[in-house]
Amino acid sequence: MSAPDAVIRAVELTKTYRMGEVDVHALNGASLEIYRGEVVAITGPSGSGKSTMMNILGCLDRPTSGEYYLDGELVSSLNDDQLASVRNRKVGFVFQSFNLLSRTTALANVELPLRYAGITKGRTDRARQALVAVGLANRIHHRPTELSGGQQQRVAIARALVNDPAMLLADEPTGNLDSHSGKEIMELILTLNKERGTTIIIVTHDPAIAAQTQRTIRIMDGKVEQPEAAR
């Protein structure tokens, strides 16, 4: 059953890496659906395929087999440039290690997705608003090296949101932060979901974080363990 408001519908995804003689099945027939406006946690033991799943959901990678619909569009068949465009318009990434460009200011970092979208009009204003939304109004011209870890992750969240994507993917967003700033980042992410209705998917090892989401999807050995548990 696929509800009309499913942002993500993944059917029997597999991802196989060939390591010399042996095949590693990072994903082995994983299916899931995620609905618009949901906050979902993906958990599972190390090496179970969470990051692999995230990369495919975020259109950074293609599944070896299976179908993946994002916003109703079959993305497993798109070419590289089309995938880039989908990432740019529909997906916001937040990484464990922030991944900001260290040479440029917070503002320039947040502007970057708009640049690749070809937007010039009002670009700086939009980037500034995104920074204000994550509570960095007074750090706009700082470089990443001049910011704390929590602040850097806020810049990364602003960058992920500036294009108003359909969903935000966060792979262990609090993994590099102390518990206090981790908590703040989680609060920020949940606020964004409430205020903007952005669909949010968080990969985490932390049960406390998973508990704050509406639904938890467990991945085991490349498969989704309890598919479609009721909300």
Add this chain to the structure above:
Amino acid sequence: MNFTQAIREAIESLSANKMRSGLTMLGIIIGVAAVIAMLAVGAGAQNSITGSISGIGSNLLFVFSGNMQEQVRNEKPLTMDDANAIADPFQAPSVAAVAPVVQGNAEVTFAGETANTSIMGVTPDYQLVRNYELTEGVFISEDDMLARASVAVLGPDLADKLFGRRDGIVGEIIRVEGQPFRVIGLLQSKGGSTFGSQDDVLLAPMTTTTARLIRRTRERIDVIYVQAVNADQVSQASEEVAEVLRQRHRTLLGEDDFTVFSQQDFVATAQTITNVLTIFLGGIAAISLLVGGIGIMNIMLVSVTERTREIGLRKAIGARRRDILIQFLTESSLLSLFGGLIGIGLGYLIAFIVGRVAAASGTPFVPQVSLDAILLATLFSTAVGLFFGLYPANRAAGLEPVEALRYE
């Protein structure tokens, strides 16, 4: 991503690593500077040679004995009679004036000053064909010829050497190979030339010279200067001169035993030589530009590797293959364009210094940095950057986002 943004970003990233960018540019700087300097010196040398050839006179032909291309048996020397026959307006109507010359070297002394100089036995027409002006005195006359007078006309450099001045020397008695000669005139300076000074010279009547200074059997002479009536008749005159000499030397059937050179021939030969030189030096310069290009490729590859994560991130947030390609190509072409611009300045400076050094050592010539050379260097260096940036940029653009993001 538009163009100005790409350039701004490229400048930012290049200036983040100033030392490295500078050293990378150095290869291009040296290459372009070498190209510019070589072309400038080549053009300058060419102009100087062409200038000094036209400075000899106008519409001139030079006749030598011997054939420079073929071996000729029984070669007959050029004589005064040959010169007189060429001067005959019925046999060679396109010829305006003829000046036979014998030349050699001699020791000239005056009041304890000694100079070794080139001496020439000439006829009065020599002044005409060589376009000589006198700053004082008179030129050698027909009377001097008939009387085998011991008179001499001096070049200004020789006057400097003997007298230390360039005026009031008419009437002085100098000794040439120990024999007294009276100075009757002083030539105006023709300036230095690529072939050495034309001003360090002593002219004496042909008759006196062959009788006393340069002994020659059977009125043999070294060169005949022939002036055509006008520029259009130079080749016509050349034909007529050749015909006269073939008749007189009885070489109507075989190969000529003389050579007629026109000023244009000299200019063309000189141009061929300087062109070969310019191509050769330009080739060396181009190789150094190539080496500079390889340096750029090397650094760009390092830079791509270093920034693998950055590339992954850019792709994750929506950069297409093309965006990354343009980013790195912009960097490499800017690097070589800046290198090229600095190189043009440096090359200009080198050419200028070479000109100064040449002037100081008595061969004044002006290096010419042409607009063509500048445009060429700019274009070429940018092209080098583009070409050698292509492989690294392509590598960056082809990175898989997931792999790139995982790169440590």
